[in-house]
Amino acid sequence: MATDYLKQHTRALHVQLDNLPLLVALASRQLDREQYHQCLSCFYQAYSVIETTLISSPQNKQPALAYQARLSNLRHELMQLGMPIPGSHDVPQLQISTAAHYWGARYVLEGSALGAKFLLPKIQLSLELSSPETLIFFSQLSQLANSWPEVITHINQIIILDNQKKEALAAAKKTFEIFHSHFSIKE
Template structure:
C-alpha cells in the first residue's frame, strides 16, 4: 500500500483538528501560555518516546536518537523554572504497526514547531525553544515518510491507525489537563 502518509492524514484529520484547537488555547502572548503548552506536551512526549523505545522503534528508525525530544522539552521547562508535570500513562505499542502510528503523530508534530518558535520569538525573543526547534525537519520528516512507506504493511493498518488515534487523544487529554491546571504562575513570568 503506497501513500500511508495520506491514508493516516485523512483518517486522523478530525483528531488533528481537535489537537490544534486544544493547543490554540495556550496563547503565547498570555501569561503562562507557553509554559502550559510545554507542560501539556511534556505530559505525553516523554512517556511516549520511552514506550516507542521499549517497543523497538530503533529497529524501524535507526536514526531514532536524533529524533528524541524529551530532554529538549525538559530543558525548556527547567529554563522557565517549571517542574515536569506528571505524565499520562504511556500507550501500549505491541507491534511495529502501532509504533509507526504513534511515531507518525510525534514526527508530524515537529513540523509546526519551527512556525510556533518564530511566532513565540516575535513576542518573547529570548524564550527557550529547544523543543520547538529540535532537529533538522527538512531531513527528519522526509526520512520518516520514506521509511514508513517502505516498511508499513497493509495487514497492520488497523493497529497503525489505532495507535495514531490514541496518540492524538493523549495530546488532547494533556491539553485539557493543563488548561485547567492550578499550577501557580511565577510573578515575573510575563507572557511565558
C-alpha cells in the same frame, strides 16, 4: 499509501487537538509566558507517556530513523525557566507491539515537528525573544522536521497491508488521544 490513509483518518483528531485553547494560544501572536509554560508542561506530560514506550520498542533499533528523544530538552527548558517538572496523571497508555504501531505513533510525533517549524518564529515574536535558542524544545522539533520526507518514505515502504494500516492508525489515534488528554486538562 499508508501515510495518506493515516492523514485522512486522523484529520479530525488533528483539528480537535489544534483547536484546544492552549494550542490555539501557542499558534497565535498573543501567547504569553504563562501559556507557554503551561504548553511545555502539557508536552512534557504527554511525551513522558509516549517517549518511554517508543524508545524501548524493538522497532527503534534502526539507526538512521531512530526516534530522537525530546523529553530531556523539555525537562531542560522547564528547569531553565524555573518551572517545576510536572507529574503524571491517569491518561491512556500507548502500547507498541508491532512495527505498524510504532510507525503510527511516530507519524504523529514526526508530523508535529512540521508544526514546530511554523510555530517557532511565532513563539519567538510573542515572547519577545531575541534568539530562538532559548526555545530548546521547539528549536529541536524544527530541526527534526527536516527528516519528515524520509520518515514518510519509510512508513510507506513498510506499512503496505490493510491490517498494518489499521494497526498504525490505532497507534496514531492513541497518540493523539494522549496529547488531547494532557492539553484538555489545562482548559
